[in-house]
Amino acid sequence: MIQKTYLKTKDQCKVKFTMSLADAERVEIRGLNGDWDTPIQMTRKKGGIFESVLTLPRHTQHEFKYLVDGTEWRNDQEADGEAPNEYGGTNSLLVL
Template identity: 30%
Template sequence: MALKKSYSKDKVTCNVTFSVSKDAAHGAETITVAGDFNGWSSTETPLKKGKDGTFSVKVPLEAGKEYQFRYLLDGKQWENDWAADKYIPAPFSHTDNSVVIC
């Protein structure tokens, strides 16, 4: 798993590429990213599977903020990003949420 960030010239937008490697996907057919940037939708932001088996999606976010997120594999298994900027306790479960800082 990995996060790649790039900023717009005016530093207003942070383009975050969310990636899940083939190994980290554990054989999943579909992966989505859900977070406070998309209302925690489990369907709105699907990752596209590449030829090498890595899943990824680029999401434009407002710079200067922190965003919580998690990956949903095959619509049933939640996973954190191993390369997140930090982790914070999830408010409705006994796990942590991943955080990306833009």
């Protein structure tokens, strides 16, 4: 799930990423700001909920994927869309 909160005083948007995976140990967000090499760790909450809150520039577009336990790539079903990637699959698309 993705929640967007646009800041009134700045050209930024606070984005809350939430994913429910009861059997996962670790979830990372990859690809934001075009950076696929630097993972953004999601915090594990009760009940297998993973969460991360980031501030990103307004009027931008980002491709990303979740990496679960270092082995499984997943898209966000509630993203603004999908974009084809070089591996024959798709990435989630976030439009701010």
